[in-house]
Amino acid sequence: MSGRVRSIQRRKIVSRTTVHAQLDQLRSTGRYDCFKLKWHPIYEDKSMWPVPFHLFWDSDIAKWIEGACYFLADPDEYDEEIDRTVRELVDMIRAAQQEDGYLNVHYTVVEPGKRWTNLRDMHELVTGHPEIELSLFRLYAVTGSTEVFDLAEYFLTERGKPDAQDGKHYYDWGREKRGESAWLRSNSYPQSRAYWYCQAHVPITEQRTIEGRAVRAGYLLTAVADMLYLSSKGRKSLPGAEAWLQALHRLWDNMVDKKMYLTGGIGAMSQWEGFGIDYFLLQGTDEGGCYAETCASIAVVMLAERILHLDLDSRYADIIELFLCNNIMTAMGLGGKSFPYINQLASSEADKSILEEWFWCACCPPNLTRLFGSLGGYLWDYGFEGNDVFINVHLYTGAELQFEVDEFTISLQQKINWPWEGRIDFELSSPSPLQTTIRLRLPAWSKGRYTLNPPATMDVLEVEKGYICLDSSYLSKNPVFSFEIHGFEPRSMSPHLYTNQRTLALSRGPIVYCVEDVDNCTESNHFKDIFIRTGSPVTEEKVVYEASGEEYVVMRAKGWKQPPSTVGSTPTENPKPRDLVFVPYYFRANRGGNGQMRVGLSNGGTEPGASCS
């Protein structure tokens, strides 16, 4: 990828602050040195079972290295200290690898000799927590080794079979070999043999709904998409490709239509960090759950990007935008050094809206580093056949793409004050023998409204699956053009009625808003008793956040306070008006206050006069 992302403030913060702050955490917690294979006091801790605290240390380091390397490859962000550090870590990892190639700190230092004895729980990069499949397909894409493809396909195909090993489910077979009762289980398993926790209850192609730990499901389906894409490229045939494709779309649709928050969070259930039943999307833990783990949203962004290769449809890129701008952006403090573990839509006294510096299970922070490092890869994709070149633009931001087609260099620049304004200025440089087509995503929230300047005549302008197609007849005459997306006026959103959430949330362009007590200081009950109404005027104001100099849009609207009547009482006839201030959801927990926040406010509940008796 030679695409360059320019001037995204958040990406610069990650590169210049987050990468270093996380390195400090990796060092001070012992992770940095774990590949030296020495004993660490935490290895004796038995309070977690079966997964001890340190089991993720290997992957915390790996994610950080991957993220750091993306920035090292960017001339604007290169950092010599980070370069030295990555090289030192790589040397330590090389030295830690066993003679037969095996690499895993826990089974080398803490439980040597117990390798492969519990693939269900122990994150040993095989079948419990899907991840290995992604790596294998990446390895196959580079090496073309069919053995590697076959192994990944085997993992995906065998998963969830009731009789995979000696006529038994593989996890049962493993459990029996370990001599464990079926009633012995970690706290992530609400019930015995709840193998849906790791998407292994039935084979993937037979799964009707997306279940279990959300991040695992996301990685797993990303591997399925990779397998389909790589095989569709003709390099490797795939038996049952149609069934895999159907499962991929079925589980995607189930997730997006019935198990996704309007902020791009997935996973309502804290116990298994994953999906609830259809439409179970409560806003806060005081209502029954809202987890919306950061890693899970990152996994969906990865998945959507893969599906776009199979099916260029703006609904997948819309999801990338939604997730990035909301559930992912809110998952890091504006200073780049603090993180929430969960991304709830409403706080409560027991679960205030707060940021912390690090976690014992620190999968999300380095995953954010990795994502922001590789952000350029999500903006667009491109290709060519002979002299026909295409560039599909999925996301808008300040960025430049440059790539070679034979002896020619093509470049495309985009400039925009995203996400606050809709006008994007494009500048294409495409040498004349090449016939270039550019497809521009038109977000669903624009409701199809845009302005192209210079305008195109209808016979060159197609809109297909949410992408506007500018062909070479337009582009050869107009290599410099502007594309203005409309739809930056305030919108109110209501969740599906089956969610039992009778709320309204404000949004603007791709940004979802929330209220916080720091701006609305009369509030002391986490905005549970505040309602708003559609049709009330909303005003907007562009302001600058002084601490970072970043610009954003504040919205103001009228609300009313009405505590719910108790049984037998009469509802108040004159609820108290409130002037509410709304800020982007990703601002939450950054500017003081008492950790009170809410995205969806009550829509007023029952009609006036309805009694509670």
Added chain:
Amino acid sequence: MSGRVRSIQRRKIVSRTTVHAQLDQLRSTGRYDCFKLKWHPIYEDKSMWPVPFHLFWDSDIAKWIEGACYFLADPDEYDEEIDRTVRELVDMIRAAQQEDGYLNVHYTVVEPGKRWTNLRDMHELVTGHPEIELSLFRLYAVTGSTEVFDLAEYFLTERGKPDAQDGKHYYDWGREKRGESAWLRSNSYPQSRAYWYCQAHVPITEQRTIEGRAVRAGYLLTAVADMLYLSSKGRKSLPGAEAWLQALHRLWDNMVDKKMYLTGGIGAMSQWEGFGIDYFLLQGTDEGGCYAETCASIAVVMLAERILHLDLDSRYADIIELFLCNNIMTAMGLGGKSFPYINQLASSEADKSILEEWFWCACCPPNLTRLFGSLGGYLWDYGFEGNDVFINVHLYTGAELQFEVDEFTISLQQKINWPWEGRIDFELSSPSPLQTTIRLRLPAWSKGRYTLNPPATMDVLEVEKGYICLDSSYLSKNPVFSFEIHGFEPRSMSPHLYTNQRTLALSRGPIVYCVEDVDNCTESNHFKDIFIRTGSPVTEEKVVYEASGEEYVVMRAKGWKQPPSTVGSTPTENPKPRDLVFVPYYFRANRGGNGQMRVGLSNGGTEPGASCS
């Protein structure tokens, strides 16, 4: 209790049909013969752990015997075959008792020698499943043995202590003695050491909210109320009585205000058959849970009756009425031979509204027999001091109370077409030296409206905590009087807004209504898309259910069908009107149809014009 309940149709059905049908089930399943202490094939079943299928057999028999005996004591319902059967069972039980007095089929036949090794799980009538405390207090009330009182008090006091045995929680101590991992647990425990499942997470007096399996919590608090009542009678001092009383009221209030369905069901969570968090009261399992087990409601009726002895306040008797008329009445088919296991407020395809003849865990059916057998005990209580006599009337139905005060016999008759009409005709017979006071409950749903005939002057009529007090100056002049409770017009009820249930349910007097597909045959989506509005006219019609001859009131109201719009679509402007028929909730699943039913219908959701985008 010499009170007699007359002409309650349901009680007759239980006596003449249910008692016999359940006896057939007890015989055919092997339960009847279990006290013969022979082997039964089911004893080898290992599919349930740690509680095998047969573990409740002893108590299924015991509940049936208790229920049957209440009817044997009623001259109108005496049945010779049942009498013989009870005697045979009692003989078998006597013979099964071990020499040291121990009685438990499982530990006598299946696991001899393992007595008292797992009090947490094995229902061995001690600390896991609260029940023994109730029996001990009843034994104390009869015998006056302070040892018995002390033992029950000890069980209640020790429960939940973190250091009860060798510095450990008693369940941890027992588990360690059994050599079991803390991660080994039954499916009722979502997480390791979730001792709140059996109300043992902290001592009872420190519990802030009511938690865990609902029926256990109900029995446990009933024992606490018994302990307080018996000690308040001065027979036995109780250290910390005030803390016990506060805990009792705190947990009651939490249950009734935040964890109770409007049908009188408690326990939203199927996994532990118990309470969810505050306000987590979804109507059906497709929304995230509605369990509302019959036994749990029966336990609350028992509890409320005990609290009335401590505090004569109509809010406790209102709960008895609400539970009896709805969640308990709906828990038995109109024919007396079939039962739902759970009492959901809305059906779904996966959980249709159906009745079954029996269950492997058959606690509820014989519990209903026991409850209907002892119904007279809930209607009223009475007492005297010298010549001052009082009768507190909690519930209204056709019934007669008779008791002796020294050489005099007092009787009170009530006649009413309950629950369809509000006029109750009373006839008191109280010999002249006695000064009798009658207190009549005025239900909350009457909103204080009633007519007494002959009328009383204000200086004799007090209303205290929801009871109207007729003193002897009125009663001596008017031993025959009528008391008419108003409030039988249709009402709509809305749950507390924090439940996220923006629904309206129709009710009339004490009866909550539902819609069923048998009356509303155009419906095929379990009424999820139907909404109603307050203010729409509701018509009523008195009809007779032909199969049983019982009279009831049907209600009719206008509804509208509007499937929720999907993301990006525009809501329908003209929802389709529907003429809806409402029947009492306890009629559900009796008259055919496809098992589709709902109590609370949507209140119309968002205002017209709110968009889903």
